[in-house]
Amino acid sequence: MSNATTLIHSIPVDPLTGSVSVPIYQTSTFVQEAPGVHKGYDYARSNNPTRATLEQVIAQLEGGSTGLAFASGLAAIDAVVKLLQSGDEILAVDDIYGGAFRLFTHIYSKFGIKVNYTDTTDIRNVVDALTPKTKLIWLETPTNPTLKISDIAAIAKVAQQNSILLCVDNTFASPALQQPLKLGADIVVHSATKYLGGHSDLIAGLVVTKDEALGAEIKFIQNASGAILSPHDSWLVIRGIETLHLRVQQHSRNAQAVAEFLAQHPAIDKVYYPGLGTHHNHEIAAKQQSAFGGIVSFTLKEDAEALAKKVVCSTKLFKLAESLGGVKSLLCHPATMTHKSIPVEQRHAAGVADSLIRLSVGLEAVEDLINDIQQALASVNAAKLKPITSEI
Numbered sequence: 001m002s003n004a005t006t007l008i009h010s011i012p013v014d015p016l017t018g019s020v021s022v023p024i025y026q027t028s029t030f031v032q033e034a035p036g037v038h039k040g041y042d043y044a045r046s047n048n049p050t051r052a053t054l055e056q057v058i059a060q061l062e063g064g065s066t067g068l069a070f071a072s073g074l075a076a077i078d079a080v081v082k083l084l085q086s087g088d089e090i091l092a093v094d095d096i097y098g099g100a101f102r103l104f105t106h107i108y109s110k111f112g113i114k115v116n117y118t119d120t121t122d123i124r125n126v127v128d129a130l131t132p133k134t135k136l137i138w139l140e141t142p143t144n145p146t147l148k149i150s151d152i153a154a155i156a157k158v159a160q161q162n163s164i165l166l167c168v169d170n171t172f173a174s175p176a177l178q179q180p181l182k183l184g185a186d187i188v189v190h191s192a193t194k195y196l197g198g199h200s201d202l203i204a205g206l207v208v209t210k211d212e213a214l215g216a217e218i219k220f221i222q223n224a225s226g227a228i229l230s231p232h233d234s235w236l237v238i239r240g241i242e243t244l245h246l247r248v249q250q251h252s253r254n255a256q257a258v259a260e261f262l263a264q265h266p267a268i269d270k271v272y273y274p275g276l277g278t279h280h281n282h283e284i285a286a287k288q289q290s291a292f293g294g295i296v297s298f299t300l301k302e303d304a305e306a307l308a309k310k311v312v313c314s315t316k317l318f319k320l321a322e323s324l325g326g327v328k329s330l331l332c333h334p335a336t337m338t339h340k341s342i343p344v345e346q347r348h349a350a351g352v353a354d355s356l357i358r359l360s361v362g363l364e365a366v367e368d369l370i371n372d373i374q375q376a377l378a379s380v381n382a383a384k385l386k387p388i389t390s391e392i
């Protein structure tokens, strides 16, 4: 069966009533026949039928045994890190999501968990950076915002040989384009806020494990720490997932066209998009992803923060906002927005230049999006002749 069919039919019809839409069980508790005798549900932090459906759906989409839904992507990441103990180390991709960096640096360092960062796009760096204390390898591929690609299957082999867990943040690709568990990863996390939800209308996180015992451990953490997803938001994510396949294909087509336009524009220096033949790891992306996703980043020839800020304020269709993966196109300036919690030297080393702009290419007609970027760049070129007097 094709992925689209599997995806649509992974969402079950309600067995009780035949309702085609998954019911929202807006309840805190469930009546028991006798103490401990119930229908599988006793308290809604531990289990909720609407959340359970989402958890089954995401497990199936990622090809895992266990799915778990959290109140945010960061809560999902937090639950995975709680598998570790004081003294353990994480080896993470250097171009990591800013919020994950903040969680690792400012929270988990207090509990004796150390995180080492390396450029995981080259497998040799991964092998070199392992220590006897490394218990978890943390990948994002593609990364945010420079769209770095790491070879999941090759890194999974190294992880297995060293009895280290491999977790992949699959937010940017989504299971419609990439299934890390099938490539050897142990855990997948998602900010379902992005493509899975798909409509910029919720905050949610998901974890999927390949192994059932590992899934049970994270389920224990989910219940013990309590950062669960609400029934209503679980329903919204399920509804988003129904059109995931369709949306992500169109996001990818639009992003490819935008990236090709940017690549030939005279004001643009670098374009980061795994679908371009010039991308550093284009072949690996083509091997492990079925399309290249909806995020495109670029830098300006004149690498100035003030100029980039003018560009992001000059588009009309691309709205200036953090986040990504929704129907509407968004853009942001990572250095002063999503990545401002990362120290400047480390940010530069990871390729997040002062003029870097990240686009979340939406589902509008692509010619309108290209025209919008073109007019923004043109207006800024004119403005550049005048001194920039005030910060935006």
Ligand SMILES: *Cc1c(COP(=O)(O)O)cnc(C)c1O
Pocket: 072, 073, 074, 075, 097, 099, 100, 140, 144, 169, 171, 172, 190, 191, 192, 193, 194, 203, 204, 205
């Ligand atoms: C947004 C994002 C997160 C965090 O998710 P929230 O839902 O905002 O908590 C984690 N990883 C990546 C790659 C993201 O883009």
